[in-house]
Amino acid sequence: MSSATPAATTTKIYGVSQPISLANPTPQDLSLTCSLLQELKSFGSFEAKEETTKRIQVLQFLNVTVKKWIQGISAARLPNGKFFEAGGQVVSFGSYRLGVHSSGGDIDSVVIAPRQVTRTDFFTSLKDILIRNPNVKNLNAVEKAFVPIMTFEFAGVDVDLLFARLDLAVIPDKIDLTDDNLLKNMDQKSVRSLNGVRVAEKLLQLVPNRESFCMTLRAIKVWAKSHGVYSNAMGFFGGITWAILVARTCQLYPNASPSRLVQKVFYVFSTWNYPSPIVLCMPTRERSDMLALDNLCWGRNHADRFHLMPIITPAFPEQNSTHNVSRSTMEVIKKEMADALVICNDIFEGKSDWKFLFEEVNFYSQYKHFVVMKLDAKKEETENSYGGFLESRLRVLVGAFERNRGIKLAHLNPKKCQPTSKAQSIWFIGLEFDEVVKNMDLTREIDNFKWNLNVQAKQIAGFEEVELDISYVKRSQLIKYLPAAELKKGRFFVAKGSSEDNKENAGGLKRKCGDPMASVASKKLC
Ligand SMILES: Nc1ncnc2c1ncn2[C@@H]1O[C@H](COP(=O)(O)OP(=O)(O)OP(=O)(O)O)[C@@H](O)[C@H]1O
Numbered sequence: 001m002s003s004a005t006p007a008a009t010t011t012k013i014y015g016v017s018q019p020i021s022l023a024n025p026t027p028q029d030l031s032l033t034c035s036l037l038q039e040l041k042s043f044g045s046f047e048a049k050e051e052t053t054k055r056i057q058v059l060q061f062l063n064v065t066v067k068k069w070i071q072g073i074s075a076a077r078l079p080n081g082k083f084f085e086a087g088g089q090v091v092s093f094g095s096y097r098l099g100v101h102s103s104g105g106d107i108d109s110v111v112i113a114p115r116q117v118t119r120t121d122f123f124t125s126l127k128d129i130l131i132r133n134p135n136v137k138n139l140n141a142v143e144k145a146f147v148p149i150m151t152f153e154f155a156g157v158d159v160d161l162l163f164a165r166l167d168l169a170v171i172p173d174k175i176d177l178t179d180d181n182l183l184k185n186m187d188q189k190s191v192r193s194l195n196g197v198r199v200a201e202k203l204l205q206l207v208p209n210r211e212s213f214c215m216t217l218r219a220i221k222v223w224a225k226s227h228g229v230y231s232n233a234m235g236f237f238g239g240i241t242w243a244i245l246v247a248r249t250c251q252l253y254p255n256a257s258p259s260r261l262v263q264k265v266f267y268v269f270s271t272w273n274y275p276s277p278i279v280l281c282m283p284t285r286e287r288s289d290m291l292a293l294d295n296l297c298w299g300r301n302h303a304d305r306f307h308l309m310p311i312i313t314p315a316f317p318e319q320n321s322t323h324n325v326s327r328s329t330m331e332v333i334k335k336e337m338a339d340a341l342v343i344c345n346d347i348f349e350g351k352s353d354w355k356f357l358f359e360e361v362n363f364y365s366q367y368k369h370f371v372v373m374k375l376d377a378k379k380e381e382t383e384n385s386y387g388g389f390l391e392s393r394l395r396v397l398v399g400a401f402e403r404n405r406g407i408k409l410a411h412l413n414p415k416k417c418q419p420t421s422k423a424q425s426i427w428f429i430g431l432e433f434d435e436v437v438k439n440m441d442l443t444r445e446i447d448n449f450k451w452n453l454n455v456q457a458k459q460i461a462g463f464e465e466v467e468l469d470i471s472y473v474k475r476s477q478l479i480k481y482l483p484a485a486e487l488k489k490g491r492f493f494v495a496k497g498s499s500e501d502n503k504e505n506a507g508g509l510k511r512k513c514g515d516p517m518a519s520v521a522s523k524k525l526c
């Protein structure tokens with residue numbers, strides 16, 4: 001490190017001072033960053049060049065189509081509109097905009113339209129133009145949603161398209177969508193639809209080094225997916241939440257290389273004092289402007305106080321990105337991060353490697369009791385729609401188990417299994433009972449959940465044929481649902497001193513267990 005630069009400084013967030021480390025990367029950090037990149041490639045984090053080219057073409061085509069569509073509407077609706085250049089564009093956000101999408105991922109995008117074009121136009125004339133295009137498949141429009149959306153496949157690429165109408169007659173090509181003044185006079189659905197773009201732009205503006213941010217986020221995403229802690233709908237963290245955590249770490253360690261940043265993400269957030277909110281540091285003037293704009297900022301709302309791990313988006317109107325996190329998912333996320341920190345520390349001590357960090361963990365080896373949800377939808381398309389609906393409700397069942405005093409932990413595995421056909425799916429919840437519990441009857445929770453689910457499903461067409469079986473099983477009975485190979489996949493969890501679990505550890509790598517927090521506590525921010 002240069003002697004001219006101080007080793008550490010502080011930043012204030014919500015009045016709390018936080019140290020920033022200015023340490024530069026060591027040769028070991030750089031060499032571990034090279035091996036990290038190699039490992040990310042082997043775990044399929046990067047898409048092939050042809051796929052990237054295709055995505056660019058898809059976005060270019062959508063942009064041209066949308067500009068023409070807006071021009072046509074403006075010509076008809078504005079006086080002298082024929083000669084009017086109304087502009088408008090399609091802007092991407094989400095992981096594609098952040099530059100961290102992997103093969104097969106969707107493109108989240110939003111149409112930015114001038115005031116003479118309405119949401120009704122979006123769901124009628126633009127939808128018609130898209131449906132008529134032979135490259136467009138499976139178009140689905142959800143007009144009544146909280147954030148109205150059209151989803152479709154364009155030349156094999158999944159596209160999510162939103163609509164935001166600005167209070168401007170002309171949308172210039174170089175418009176700064178992070179400008180809060182644009183939100184004045186916008187309808188709430190447009191504000192919500194524009195939010196993803198504003199959040200992505202803000203994230204990219206606020207990180208000190210984009211390249212390091214992207215590579216670190218890629219690593220965290222690979223890890224989170226293989227450890228079953230990547231799903232906003234099921235109460236874990238989604239892409240945006242992990243992006244905020246990585247961005248915050250980049251701010252705390254502005255000169256660190258990705259290998260060190262990965263370790264620091266786990267260090268900072270496995271030891272975080274939840275529910276203190278995690279917010280990105282931004283220029284003071286900007287934050288006070290945001291607060292002045294609206295009183296409805298995050299934290300003032302009564303319901304916000306009950307969030308367990310608040311992780312706040314950086315663009316106005318600020319939102320907590322983790323409202324689905326429950327007591328159990330919080331425990332699982334914290335434990336996974338603490339375990340990951342131990343592995344990262346081992347990597348830096350030369351005792352482990354990235355492969356071990358990213359390796360899938362065997363979910364079934366962690367519990368002795370399970371609830372199995374088996375969906376038989378008869379047809380693949382019904383499985384897709386009902387399965388998505390069910391996945392968005394499963395955290396309600398977890399919540400019911402959490403309210404049962406005999407249950408210490410209800411761990412829903414976000415990964416669904418399809419051992420027989422694409423029309424059938426199975427999800428598992430691992431249960432940890434209180435030591436004093438001798439017998440557990442879960443009938444009431446399961447029946448209530450099924451009853452409510454049926455009431456909601458009846459309002460959605462095509463769900464009548466579906467069969468859903470929810471039942472309790474012991475670990476030894478899992479073989480009835482899954483092939484032995486699936487049950488043996490990944491690294492096994494071995495409870496400390498458990499001879500029974502050792503017997504069941506059929507050849508998988510043993511997972512480090514014990515008290516990972518002990519080593520966390522002894523490490524200082526450096
Ligand atoms: N819980 C949430 N809170 C706030 N914004 C969200 C939330 N979930 C999604 N979004 C917005 O929608 C965008 C797209 O969501 P999506 O789930 O596709 O995540 P992503 O970051 O694109 O990651 P992935 O690679 O999984 O697609 C996010 O980047 C974010 O702006």
Ligand SMILES: [Mg+2]
Pocket residue numbers: 094095096106107108239
């Ligand atoms: Mg996405």
